[in-house]
Amino acid sequence: MSWIDIGHIDEVPLRGARLVKTHIGCIAVFRTAEAEVFAATNSCPHRGGPLSEGIVHGQSVTCPLHNWVFDLNTGEAQGADDGRITTYPVRLEGGRILLDDSAVAQRSAA
Amino acid sequence: MKQRLVVIGAGMASGRVLEHLTDAAPDAFDITLFNAEPRGNYNRIMLSPVLSGEKTYQEIVTHDAAWYAERSIACRFGEKVEKIDREMKVVEGANGHVPYDKLVIATGSNPFIIPLPGHDLDGVIAYRDLEDTQQMMGMGPDNKVVVIGGGLLGLEAAAGMAAHGVDVTVVHIIGHLMERQLDEAAGYLLKKSLEDKGIKICLQANSKEVLGHDGKIRALLLDDGTELPCDLLVMAVGIRPNTALAQKAGLATGRGVHVDDQMLTSDPDVYAVGECVEHDGEVFGLVAPLYDQAKVAAQALLEEEAAFAQKTLSTKLKVTGCDLFSAGDFADAPGREDIVFRDPSRGVYKRLVIEEDRLIGAVMYGDTADGSWFFGLIKDGTNIDEMRETLIFGPAYQGGDTADPLSAVAALPPEAEICGCNGVCKGDIVEAINAGANDLGAVRASTKASASCATCTGLVEQVLQATLGDAFQMPTAQPICGCTDLTHEDVRRLIQGQELKSQAAVWQELGWKTPNGCHVCRPAINYYLLADWPLEYQDDPQSRLVNERKHANIQKDGTFSVVPRMWGGITTPQELRAIADAADKYDVPTVKVTGGQRIDLLGVKGEDLPAIWSDLNNAGLVSGHAYSKGLRTVKTCVGTDHCRFGTQDSTGLGVKLEKILWGSWTPHKLKLAVSGCPRNCAEATCKDIGVVCVDSGYQISIGGAAGMDVKETELLCQVPSEIEAIEVVMAVTQAYRESGKYLDRLYKWLGKVGMDWVKTQVVDDLENRAALVERFELSQSIYRKDPWAEHVRDKAQTYAPIADFTLEAAE
Numbered sequence A: 001m002s003w004i005d006i007g008h009i010d011e012v013p014l015r016g017a018r019l020v021k022t023h024i025g026c027i028a029v030f031r032t033a034e035a036e037v038f039a040a041t042n043s044c045p046h047r048g049g050p051l052s053e054g055i056v057h058g059q060s061v062t063c064p065l066h067n068w069v070f071d072l073n074t075g076e077a078q079g080a081d082d083g084r085i086t087t088y089p090v091r092l093e094g095g096r097i098l099l100d101d102s103a104v105a106q107r108s109a110a
Numbered sequence B: 001m002k003q004r005l006v007v008i009g010a011g012m013a014s015g016r017v018l019e020h021l022t023d024a025a026p027d028a029f030d031i032t033l034f035n036a037e038p039r040g041n042y043n044r045i046m047l048s049p050v051l052s053g054e055k056t057y058q059e060i061v062t063h064d065a066a067w068y069a070e071r072s073i074a075c076r077f078g079e080k081v082e083k084i085d086r087e088m089k090v091v092e093g094a095n096g097h098v099p100y101d102k103l104v105i106a107t108g109s110n111p112f113i114i115p116l117p118g119h120d121l122d123g124v125i126a127y128r129d130l131e132d133t134q135q136m137m138g139m140g141p142d143n144k145v146v147v148i149g150g151g152l153l154g155l156e157a158a159a160g161m162a163a164h165g166v167d168v169t170v171v172h173i174i175g176h177l178m179e180r181q182l183d184e185a186a187g188y189l190l191k192k193s194l195e196d197k198g199i200k201i202c203l204q205a206n207s208k209e210v211l212g213h214d215g216k217i218r219a220l221l222l223d224d225g226t227e228l229p230c231d232l233l234v235m236a237v238g239i240r241p242n243t244a245l246a247q248k249a250g251l252a253t254g255r256g257v258h259v260d261d262q263m264l265t266s267d268p269d270v271y272a273v274g275e276c277v278e279h280d281g282e283v284f285g286l287v288a289p290l291y292d293q294a295k296v297a298a299q300a301l302l303e304e305e306a307a308f309a310q311k312t313l314s315t316k317l318k319v320t321g322c323d324l325f326s327a328g329d330f331a332d333a334p335g336r337e338d339i340v341f342r343d344p345s346r347g348v349y350k351r352l353v354i355e356e357d358r359l360i361g362a363v364m365y366g367d368t369a370d371g372s373w374f375f376g377l378i379k380d381g382t383n384i385d386e387m388r389e390t391l392i393f394g395p396a397y398q399g400g401d402t403a404d405p406l407s408a409v410a411a412l413p414p415e416a417e418i419c420g421c422n423g424v425c426k427g428d429i430v431e432a433i434n435a436g437a438n439d440l441g442a443v444r445a446s447t448k449a450s451a452s453c454a455t456c457t458g459l460v461e462q463v464l465q466a467t468l469g470d471a472f473q474m475p476t477a478q479p480i481c482g483c484t485d486l487t488h489e490d491v492r493r494l495i496q497g498q499e500l501k502s503q504a505a506v507w508q509e510l511g512w513k514t515p516n517g518c519h520v521c522r523p524a525i526n527y528y529l530l531a532d533w534p535l536e537y538q539d540d541p542q543s544r545l546v547n548e549r550k551h552a553n554i555q556k557d558g559t560f561s562v563v564p565r566m567w568g569g570i571t572t573p574q575e576l577r578a579i580a581d582a583a584d585k586y587d588v589p590t591v592k593v594t595g596g597q598r599i600d601l602l603g604v605k606g607e608d609l610p611a612i613w614s615d616l617n618n619a620g621l622v623s624g625h626a627y628s629k630g631l632r633t634v635k636t637c638v639g640t641d642h643c644r645f646g647t648q649d650s651t652g653l654g655v656k657l658e659k660i661l662w663g664s665w666t667p668h669k670l671k672l673a674v675s676g677c678p679r680n681c682a683e684a685t686c687k688d689i690g691v692v693c694v695d696s697g698y699q700i701s702i703g704g705a706a707g708m709d710v711k712e713t714e715l716l717c718q719v720p721s722e723i724e725a726i727e728v729v730m731a732v733t734q735a736y737r738e739s740g741k742y743l744d745r746l747y748k749w750l751g752k753v754g755m756d757w758v759k760t761q762v763v764d765d766l767e768n769r770a771a772l773v774e775r776f777e778l779s780q781s782i783y784r785k786d787p788w789a790e791h792v793r794d795k796a797q798t799y800a801p802i803a804d805f806t807l808e809a810a811e
Helices: A101-105 B012-024 B044-052 B065-070 B130-137 B152-162 B184-196 B244-248 B287-301 B371-380 B426-434 B440-447 B457-471 B488-497 B503-509 B521-532 B546-550 B573-585 B606-618 B650-661 B722-739 B746-753 B755-764 B766-783 B787-794
Strands: A003-008 A016-022 A025-033 A036-041 A055-057 A060-062 A069-071 A090-093 A096-100 B003-008 B029-035 B074-077 B081-085 B090-093 B096-099 B102-105 B109-111 B124-126 B144-148 B167-171 B200-202 B207-213 B216-222 B227-229 B232-235 B239-241 B270-272 B314-316 B324-328 B337-343 B348-355 B358-365 B417-419 B560-562 B590-593 B599-604 B631-636 B670-675 B689-694 B697-702 B714-719
Touching (some): A003 A101, A016 A101, A025 A055, A096 A101, B003 B096, B044 B130, B081 B244, B124 B130, B130 B232, B152 B167, B184 B200, B184 B358, B216 B232, B324 B371, B358 B371, B417 B457, B521 B722, B606 B787, B697 B722, B722 B746, B722 B766
Parallel strands (some): B003 B029, B003 B102, B124 B232, B631 B670, B670 B689
Antiparallel strands (some): A003 A096, A016 A025, A025 A036, B109 B239, B207 B216, B314 B324, B348 B358, B697 B714
16 A cells, blocks of 8 residues: 655644545545544535535534435445445544545546 | 763653663663753653642752762763764763763753744743743743643643743644643633633634844734733743754664664664654653653663563643543544543543444543543453443443433523523522422513523423422423434523533533534534624634535535625626626636526636635625525615605615625524515515615514515514614614524524514614614624635635646656
8 A cells, every 4th residue: 555645634624624636536535633534535425415515523524415424434324324435545644644545546446 | 891881861761771770780881971951860740840839849850969979870961962973982072072882862852942033032931941940930920921832731831830820821723722632622621720720821823923122022923913911931832852963973863863672773882762762653752651761771781682662641731620631542543433421510521432342542531530440441452342331431330320411501500591581590590499480381480581582491491300300391302413402592592601602612511422513513503602702702614514614505516606795786887797707717607697686606616716706806796695694685676766666765775784784694594675665676575674665764574584485574663764774673683693593594583582572672672772783793893704805815725626636647
């Protein structure tokens, strides 16, 4: 696994998200706590809502279009909704956000 | 022959090396100890008790002259080491050379001084050694001190000086204190305790410049323009490993001096321990791992087998009366589950973090008695699956009660106001209950609590239950969401009554069951806080739904719509040209005229928003807030300007109202209209607030709707003058802001509080009307501004991706 530096944690608002653009689609990078990040596809499986625009709470995000809630650990939709978003390995090192580069390069295979 | 050992630095780590070495093998080495400070090893972590006066310097000396003499250690204190010559194996001190066979580098760390303009003025210090401590101890009740840094060290410095009566202000760049050890809830409780000790705390505060006079510090200037006058400025913002000497000697260094598991540097005869080292990518600031390193280094010097391994750490703050504990990893790794316990009445907060049936982190405030038990579970990796349900109650507790949903109300003091309309305190209600009022009706009859707007009904019922116990049957009320058992009305009254001014305060004091709410409660709490505490609370964009966060309406394909404001529906050819140019420039697919008398540009890409706003701003156009739960538009007809039936200047009044009300946040969207005569061309009688002009004045009616429900407004009052009409509209808007439930349109609020109540508030009681107007104006002093211009100026980069790999050349 190799890691790509995509930016500093302070560029992502606490309980917010930023977008990473790749050739095969957008990845949302979520900041759930002072030093905690997750990465997942930006697109909600329901109607394609942009998850990076959703409200981030606990370790979950709520889709801004129709309030589907996803657990960012597993990608599973919570409650009555049935669906899953792809999550990507991401980690923090000295304040830098490192994204697994296979997420950027071979997204369709994930 | 004895080997020659030279140690550079007489700190806590090297002190421990010498203890181990001279205990285990008293005759193995001829030891020379250099120290730049003119003294030997003292317990640096006890400087805080020295500062606060709980200990003296003599009590924290670890090794005195006799100790060194007994062990025949040659002390070269107050002498700086100039150079290490590894080829010749010689340490060059200021007063002469010392050859070595083995060398230990323990140069510690340097405090980080923020390179602000003026940082070199007299009176700017770090908090690192005895000299710094003595300078702080010289401060008294007539002095003001600012501490930059709300971490462990900064807070201990602040509390130590506050104990001597010094006026201390802590400036911290992050949104809560000790963010590396605590989460927001614990940080909030800590802030509260410190404020109770008289320490002022400024969060999210950026220091800009140190201001001086005659070479001496005068004040600290923050980047929001605040000036904090001070006689002493303490920077406690972190430490940097002191690697200068090692680096000059050509040893491998990174953030610190590189060492392996035996504390050996890149030179086989040179060891390093303490805060100057970097091991496996980490540097060290707490004392526990330094002692582990010292033991390993001593064993390695004696050619025994030993290896240093990093361990989970726990932290306690050495401030009397602030009981906090933090251990392990509570904010760093995915795949975890939280258990949260809050007891608002005792000011207790506990949070455990669990991963794969193991406890990996714990944060506690207020009651830390079980801290070492939890720390043990973390270190041992104990499987906690069996006791998960009761884990948070600690080792003494298995099975039993859960947190009491009534505890927030039970915790209120008797003088806490429950009913704002009639000024009834909790104590009055309890007294009435004890005198025989045993249901809601009886309490209302005897105290008037909840007898007016009725939004505090839930709280009155909770006081009944808390006082009467099972004798009172609680009606089932709908809580806001799964994060709390309280209703919107309860939370609103408690925010006002308990003066809760941050989201962390609401979560803690009202016993939230989740760490930081959810998408249902967060926008509601954010609204209540900003409406009730406009000056103290800062709007949180991350607690807003996308449209209000991005100041544009999201469309089903993820693009946005942009609607500039047209005051009262009036525009100019120049504005229209600017809108047309923007539509061309940003390839806007649809341009539509709205029902609110303005123009909607639909299909704008999210990344283009700041640019299109900037273009529109340049033509004098501002946000129309077409996305907000706040003032939308004031629709008008042409009135006396052009219409032969017009009785008053309806357009002029509409423009005035829109200029007064714009930017304000309300529980739901707010639409107004002003018609110039009873023919009502502006359709004022189906708006939230409608004004119909007549010959003798202005008829103001409220509670209309033309959406899912269609409703005609009800007449509130008729007033003779335009100025009075404006005041009534402001007052009724403020009344709705203060007591409306989040997401209730004005007509729903009216249905709950009743027209009679609204009339008493804004029509009959002129003093109250003026007070409502004044509170509205206070809030508008913050919110009457163009968010587009602000985002263009401060936040434009957040609309772009953080990284874009599509821009790289394709293979």
